């Protein structure tokens with residue numbers, strides 16, 4: 209393959225196609241590759257509101273026009289190297305990539321599917337819009353990538369997400385007409401990311417548009433079966449090729465007369481879709497003609513161009529299913545009664561009972577109900593939270609799940625919900641994600657660390673800290689001994705265990721500051 213060397217190396221066949229399509233605009237497009245790439249952060253409103261973050265922000269912030277919680281930070285700053293990043297106060301995200309979740313128009317209580325979700329940029333953005341109410345089913349076909357997805361959801365303190373590692377077809381069988389919002393951030397040829405990620409340009413092949421467009425068409429068709437009437441799908445790619453963009457939308461509209469395209473506003477940096485480029489698809493790929501009516505509608509799609517806006521190349525389209533959505537009244541979808549018992553047993557009694565039951569017959573393990581009761585007791589004694597959803601035991605761990613167990617039956621589930629902890633030797637050991645999703649008043653003991661004396665970083669490095677009892681803030685008559693929620697300036701970081709002036713560090717080894 210031949211290349212043109214700019215600040216990045218660009219494939220010549222790609223540039224020839226862009227010259228043909230863009231005409232007079234081509235030179236401006238090409239010179240955008242010599243501009244620096246933009247770094248964006250998005251404030252996590254599950255943890256802090258935008259104004260409060262602006263007041264404490266360690267970086268200069270410039271608003272991103274299409275995302276009210278998104279900001280550009282200056283080149284050279286390292287937003288991933290700050291205790292506030294470890295507190296999940298913001299997500300580092302390419303600015304254009306913030307557009308699709310905004311167009312999805314998510315509200316608390318919605319049932320949302322993020323089908324191609326790893327590493328979680330859109331999922332964390334959607335979760336912030338849900339504000340803990342409703343359900344987010346987040347999925348990726350790559351098992352490896354779901355690990356980063358789960359970790360990001362945990363870092364950002366998401367309480368109502370299920371993480372799956374499935375094919376669209378298998379999810380569709382379990383969730384027919386279940387969702388009212390779906391985002392498909394489709395696998396694509398990635399042409400819009402060449403400036404940000406040189407590997408994308410290096411690996412690009414001329415036939416990728418054909419390969420990916422077949423995949424995208426199948427995904428969109430399958431996903432439509434999971435959307436309820438009145439629901440909305442946002443389809444997005446980070447590529448320029450019309451085969452993967454307007455052509456996918458025109459074909460979909462042709463085959464689904466119960467859907468309409470909702471035109472995107474073009475006042476926030478979005479350029480219109482390019483119906484005129486569909487003839488290029490027909491000519492070069494020999495594909496059938498698009499109906500004039502459906503083709504014309506694709507002008508309502510949105511394109512983000514690197515020579516028009518401060519961000520990389522993106523495409524998005526909003527599709528709505530005609531009809532009215534009926535979500536029901538529950539904040540969560542799970543139907544089971546999950547109330548915490550009024551008078552839980554003391555842990556010591558539970559421990560005796562569990563040990564006793566093993567002694568009686570030599571083999572009996574505590575059953576699920578007994579283990580969940582230990583979690584109930586911990587929550588009752590140590591936390592000040594109204595837990596929503598269904599508590600479930602899964603792979604030896606306890607979760608609060610926003611959907612009923614039956615829904616997930618047979619699906620490759622990475623996380624059935626919010627991981628709250630596990631039972632070890634008859635006692636509840638709180639999980640790290642329980643801490644990251646708590647606000648400072650929600651645990652009975654809190655320790656506030658600050659940036660100034662370096663204690664927050666020492667905690668994040670896994671060090672044991674000497675802390676006098678007077679610094680442990682305790683609710684009511686609770687003693688300082690026990691699990692303590694550690695915060696930086698009041699924003700949760702993780703657990704510590706305090707005893708006699710020593711804070712044992714419970715920050716997980718894999719998350720540590722290096």
Ligand SMILES: C[S@@+](CC[C@H](N)C(=O)[O-])C[C@H]1O[C@@H](n2cnc3c(N)ncnc32)[C@H](O)[C@@H]1O
Nearest residue numbers: 323324325326327328329330348349350393395
């Ligand atoms: C553009 S990336 C997603 C980025 C993500 N939405 C974000 O904002 O962080 C596309 C993802 O689609 C996944 N993928 C590819 N084919 C898929 C399929 N058939 N079903 C679900 N996910 C798929 C890939 O593993 C990849 O992680």
